[in-house]
Amino acid sequence: MVRSVLMFAALLVPSVCGRPLLSPLPMKDGCYLVSPEVNVLRVEGEAVILSFPMFERVLEVHNIAPPTAKYLVTRGNGTQGGAYHGEGRVQQRDHQLWFLPAQAADSGEYICTYRNETYCVTGSIGLRVYESSSADVEKLSYPIPVSVGEHLRLSCPSLSDFNSTDRPIEWHKDSGLTPPQSGRVQGSFQQDRGRLLIPAVRRSHAGVYTCRLRALIDDQQYKVSRTVVLNVEGVDPVTTVDPVTTTTIDPVTTSEPDLSETSDSGLTSSSFITVHTPRIQPPVILSPRNRTIFESLHGSALELSCTVLTECQTAEHTVVTWLVNNQSVESSYLDGRALQGGRRVTGASEGCHIELRLVVVTMTDEDMNTELRCVAQNRAGRQEVVIRLQLEDSTSTWLVVAAVTASCFLAVVSVFLYVLFKPKGRKKTDYFLTRQNSSF
Known part of the structure; x- marks a missing residue:
């Protein structure tokens, strides 16, 4: 009983604290797997640098990267090529992989691995290098x-x-x-x-x-x-010009009359052709919900995903993007600390889903009440949702942890005292049956 209570307390404290240990991460071939990085799309003939910010953040949070740590960047599962060095066209420099320059044949998945006697952690990133003529x-x-x-x-x-x-x-x-x-x-x-x-x-x-x-x-x-x-x-401001009488004909709904056709009575009749154009529906943002507040601990990473529903025939022309305080991610103060990408289009029963990721590598005090917008638009219209970032109060979190720990401690003490001072029951009296006869 005492051992069960202690194990419950040991498992409960990390989950309440909000800083997950390595154990919740999935494992493969004896290594913990970090969420994939945002894919990189580039053009051949240019310098390309692959970084692993989410992977490095996991090592930093869990404090498992001593100065003697060894990082290895390989292509695919490591069987497609050996380790890269600090020379040649493709070089590993610290925790990055440099292509000087990149070629279309470099497209593929790259794995960054950290391994020592205690831990093994891996992260991945996808690279697609387009030929200049087919970009x-x-x-x-x-x-x-x-x-x-x-x-x-x-x-x-x-x-x-x-x-x-x-x-x-x-x-x-x-x-x-x-x-x-x-x-x-x-x-x-x-x-x-x-x-x-x-x-x-x-x-x-x-x-x-x-x-x-x-x-x-x-x-x-x-x-x-x-x-x-x-x-x-939007619409440009109207410019005032001299009034001119004009006639506008909408070619979509009407056509000019055909004067060559006449009725039996000799009168000229007009024929009109109506062209029916399929109506395009504006995109609908399924998640996140508007006015949602996302909380995260100081120094932790935060991953968001915007899911948009649209018609499949307009999916390629539907623009989905994230804004930070009404600015693009690249123009905002989060540039270099936040990455957006990984656009994915999947089919659904009601249309097509477009997903776009936004990863904030490290949360800081500067991110308090930051406004994020997911914007989706096509020719039929535009929709956006607004969410906010907040830092989780670590003080209240530790108060909860302390309360849970104290409760578990008191439970253990109570069980121990109960077992130690358990009152002894009365000694049972032995009973036996005697044979009764009429002379007794």
């Missing part, structure tokens, strides 16, 4: 939803691992070859210190933007680029 802009891009009239100041996303050369980051629109001059208008946008600037967004600003830079690695320059798709919602 899919929709998959490679970072979708940025904005509204008409909004002031946009956008940084080139996911460049924190690169040291740029003296040449600034260049922005191009719709595969243009001539970059805008710094601080001056080029076509419909500006750039200043490597940032894309649009003082007042208009419908004409929608399109594909590419930022390019030359990264300096080991005294050698490598190309690095990112693609951003700007989706503009």
